[in-house]
Amino acid sequence: MKFVIALIRHETNTFSPIPTVLSDFRRGTGQGPAYGEAARLACEGTKNAATAYLDMAREMDAEVDFAVYAGAVPSGVVTREAFEHLCDAVMRSASQGCDAVLLDLHGAMVVDGYPDAEGELLRRLRACTPPGLPIGVALDFHANFSHELIRNATVIAGYCTYPHVDIYETGARVARNIRALLEGRSQPVLLWRRLPMLTHMLRQTPALQPMKDLMDRAMQAERDGEVCLASVFGGFPLSDIPCAGLSVVIAAEQGQIEDSQHLLDELCELAWSRRADFVFPSESVPASITHAKTLREGPVLLIDHGDNCGAGGVTDIMDVLEEVLKQGLEDVVAGPFWDPATVAALFERGVGAEVTVDVGGKTDMPALGLKGRPLRLTGMVERLTDGEYTVTGPMFTGVRQSLGRTAVLRVGTVQVFISERPQEPYDTGVFTHAGVDPARCKYVLLKSRQHFRAGFGPFARHIVLVSGPGVCSSDYELFPFQHLSRPMYPLDADASPAHGDGWVPAGA
Numbered sequence: 001m002k003f004v005i006a007l008i009r010h011e012t013n014t015f016s017p018i019p020t021v022l023s024d025f026r027r028g029t030g031q032g033p034a035y036g037e038a039a040r041l042a043c044e045g046t047k048n049a050a051t052a053y054l055d056m057a058r059e060m061d062a063e064v065d066f067a068v069y070a071g072a073v074p075s076g077v078v079t080r081e082a083f084e085h086l087c088d089a090v091m092r093s094a095s096q097g098c099d100a101v102l103l104d105l106h107g108a109m110v111v112d113g114y115p116d117a118e119g120e121l122l123r124r125l126r127a128c129t130p131p132g133l134p135i136g137v138a139l140d141f142h143a144n145f146s147h148e149l150i151r152n153a154t155v156i157a158g159y160c161t162y163p164h165v166d167i168y169e170t171g172a173r174v175a176r177n178i179r180a181l182l183e184g185r186s187q188p189v190l191l192w193r194r195l196p197m198l199t200h201m202l203r204q205t206p207a208l209q210p211m212k213d214l215m216d217r218a219m220q221a222e223r224d225g226e227v228c229l230a231s232v233f234g235g236f237p238l239s240d241i242p243c244a245g246l247s248v249v250i251a252a253e254q255g256q257i258e259d260s261q262h263l264l265d266e267l268c269e270l271a272w273s274r275r276a277d278f279v280f281p282s283e284s285v286p287a288s289i290t291h292a293k294t295l296r297e298g299p300v301l302l303i304d305h306g307d308n309c310g311a312g313g314v315t316d317i318m319d320v321l322e323e324v325l326k327q328g329l330e331d332v333v334a335g336p337f338w339d340p341a342t343v344a345a346l347f348e349r350g351v352g353a354e355v356t357v358d359v360g361g362k363t364d365m366p367a368l369g370l371k372g373r374p375l376r377l378t379g380m381v382e383r384l385t386d387g388e389y390t391v392t393g394p395m396f397t398g399v400r401q402s403l404g405r406t407a408v409l410r411v412g413t414v415q416v417f418i419s420e421r422p423q424e425p426y427d428t429g430v431f432t433h434a435g436v437d438p439a440r441c442k443y444v445l446l447k448s449r450q451h452f453r454a455g456f457g458p459f460a461r462h463i464v465l466v467s468g469p470g471v472c473s474s475d476y477e478l479f480p481f482q483h484l485s486r487p488m489y490p491l492d493a494d495a496s497p498a499h500g501d502g503w504v505p506a507g508a
């Protein structure tokens with residue numbers, strides 16, 4: 001028995017001004033994609049979906065060809081060159097022959113020329129392998145779906161959590177079903193429906209309503225054996241492609257198709273009936289900070305979700321920190337802000353130096369008509385680090401992360417972290433590696449949306465969602481969508497479920 005395994009994960013914010021190149025696929029490797037044995041080593045011991053594939057291969061005493069391990073922080077559109085390179089690695093391995101291909105993908109990758117990159121990858125994979133080859137796919141909860149992706153996959157499972165703390169388990173669900181197929185115990189088919197609704201990411205988490213009932217129902221159906229796999233995907237809304245939106249995907253045995261269709265209907269009707277609850281109303285930055293100031297007990301998390309690199313933000317917009325300083329909040333740790341030039345300047349000055357620097361604001365965001373605007377800060381260089389740490393929290397546990405060189409600038413009672421690389425703070429390591437414990441600060445300013453809950457949620461006294469500007473804004477009216485299929489809720493009042501898309505097997 002032989003398996004080809006590949007991990008290619010990128011969430012593309014098509015409004016981000018920063019293109020994604022091959023060397024950006026460095027998450028977990030530190031230096032671009034890894035191949036073969038190096039890919040396997042990068043994956044072992046982590047909580048990736050592909051790790052569950054490796055575990056299954058070991059249990060089945062199967063040979064593994066780990067074609068490529070390539071994860072990148074969310075950013076702008078992936079270059080054609082990077083995509084071709086990653087695809088070629090998978091095709092090279094798969095075309096040499098195997099019993100199954102096991103993929104650990106995101107589902108919202110957009111490539112220059114391929115708005116539906118995972119669909120294109122799957123299409124090519126089908127074309128270079130024997131008909132009927134089992135292809136198992138684990139996808140992020142934020143996947144956007146096309147016919148190409150559904151038609152060419154054998155089984156699909158999505159994360160049931162956001163923050164994503166069940167990535168390994170999602171791989172295990174895929175592996176279990178591929179194994180049943182290989183052992184002749186199962187012959188699954190896929191059913192899919194996409195609704196014309198862009199849900200707000202701040203309203204997506206399956207831990208809370210309106211999503212909770214949907215995900216609970218899907219998970220229960222899977223647990224009870226009503227279907228092989230049932231996944232609800234919130235979809236990634238910051239993507240100007242035709243197929244963005246909320247989807248439900250079910251893998252079922254032939255004999256379960258009719259019931260599966262009922263389940264698909266039930267879940268989609270429930271999602272649509274709650275569409276208004278999936279909208280997050282934004283308030284002004286000053287109003288949010290004023291509210292934060294009234295909170296007596298910390299830690300208070302200030303979540304600047306409009307500029308979250310975890311969803312493609314540039315991470316150098318300073319408006320929220322500016323307001324925090326203006327309103328005089330005390331005992332604050334903030335960051336990390338992305339600004340390699342300022343980091344270089346602070347390293348040159350050294351620890352203890354009194355400096356005045358223009359932080360952040362180096363990037364324009366032409367898609368939204370926003371201009372970069374640095375924030376002038378005067379303070380003391382308190383600490384300089386290499387930015388290296390290992391994740392100890394529940395998301396990407398054990399993965400080695402690097403912020404690049406990182407400087408801590410003290411401005412009064414505010415500690416500002418400035419790093420060479422953007423990184424969404426889902427683990428406290430972004431601060432603790434420099435000796436700062438955010439759990440002991442009154443205010444913690446983070447550029448994140450949901451994933452901060454993994455590492456920072458457990459000790460937060462209050463969470464204030466701050467609608468700072470940026471390409472991750474929750475106000476979809478600000479985005480110049482051109483390719484998105486319309487009508488689409490909440491942009492268009494006349495959107496109805498009939499404007500969605502879907503797929504059920506012939507004979508259903």
Ligand SMILES: [Zn+2]
Pocket residue numbers: 140141142164
């Ligand atoms: Zn996601």
